[in-house]
Amino acid sequence: MLNDPTLIPELDVRAIDGWTLHEFAEVTSTNSLAAHLPAWSAVRAGVQTAGRGRTGRPWVSDEGGLWLSAVVPTPGDPARWSLLPLAAGWAVRKVARALGVTAARLRWPNDILVGRQKLAGVLVDRFSADAAVVGIGLNVANRPEATDLALAGLVTRLADLLPDPPAPAALLVRLLTALTMEHHRLETGDVAGLCRDLNGAWLHRHVHVTLAGGRGAINGHLEGIDPFGSLLLRNPVGEVHVLPPHLIELLREIF
Numbered sequence: 001m002l003n004d005p006t007l008i009p010e011l012d013v014r015a016i017d018g019w020t021l022h023e024f025a026e027v028t029s030t031n032s033l034a035a036h037l038p039a040w041s042a043v044r045a046g047v048q049t050a051g052r053g054r055t056g057r058p059w060v061s062d063e064g065g066l067w068l069s070a071v072v073p074t075p076g077d078p079a080r081w082s083l084l085p086l087a088a089g090w091a092v093r094k095v096a097r098a099l100g101v102t103a104a105r106l107r108w109p110n111d112i113l114v115g116r117q118k119l120a121g122v123l124v125d126r127f128s129a130d131a132a133v134v135g136i137g138l139n140v141a142n143r144p145e146a147t148d149l150a151l152a153g154l155v156t157r158l159a160d161l162l163p164d165p166p167a168p169a170a171l172l173v174r175l176l177t178a179l180t181m182e183h184h185r186l187e188t189g190d191v192a193g194l195c196r197d198l199n200g201a202w203l204h205r206h207v208h209v210t211l212a213g214g215r216g217a218i219n220g221h222l223e224g225i226d227p228f229g230s231l232l233l234r235n236p237v238g239e240v241h242v243l244p245p246h247l248i249e250l251l252r253e254i255f
């Protein structure tokens with residue numbers, strides 16, 4: 001049973017390619033709702049009143065964007081699933097590119113950018129050991145900067161990039177299909193394939209990394225990620241730091 005204090009009645013429940021999709025006009029956060037659902041469930045809302053971004057930031061989720069959460073099973077060795085946030089970002093990048101946004105790129109770990117502007121973001125929550133919630137926020141025809149002036153110039157939308165962006169219903173089918181494929185790749189143990197794809201695609205590699213817990217910061221060259229999802233960062237004297245995601249508070253690209 002879905003449990004949300006501000007829940008507006010559900011608009012629709014339907015089956016899509018192996019997924020059960022629950023649609024709402026408005027929720028607090030689709031990730032929070034999805035936490036109560038079994039694997040292969042998905043939740044989409046027209047608006048989120050308390051959308052969540054990575055590192056505890058709010059995520060502006062106004063009308064016209066795609067706010068989607070998908071529950072995927074994560075059986076067996078947890079190490080295999082440490083790359084799930086990266087795999088989910090790769091899935092969104094693939095969809096954006098297939099739509100014609102050929103400049104869509106990833107910024108570690110899973111921001112989808114065009115140039116220096118953010119098109120989409122991914123938040124993976126682990127509410128239990130055997131499943132994860134993959135939350136995807138995609139700016140389509142919404143106006144995030146109208147809600148938060150500080151976002152002006154920092155965000156972009158499919159409507160700015162494509163003459164005729166697909167409707168949310170078509171977009172979510174593409175996203176769920178791409179996510180299923182990337183999930184399958186991890187489930188079958190093809191971590192090397194994912195690392196190869198990702199490491200061939202990082203575009204701006206001169207980065208500034210702020211370490212978590214006040215451990216300082218490192219400027220360096222992003223060498224890539226390793227099969228455990230750690231970031232490999234070469235500092236100016238040539239040493240390579242292996243940084244698991246939980247040790248990284250923020251990565252900024254230096255232009």
Ligand code: BTN
Binds near residue numbers: 031061066067136138
């Ligand atoms: C980020 O880049 O900070 C991640 C943003 C993730 C936003 C999505 S929108 C759907 C899902 N529900 C949430 O509350 N957050 C994610």
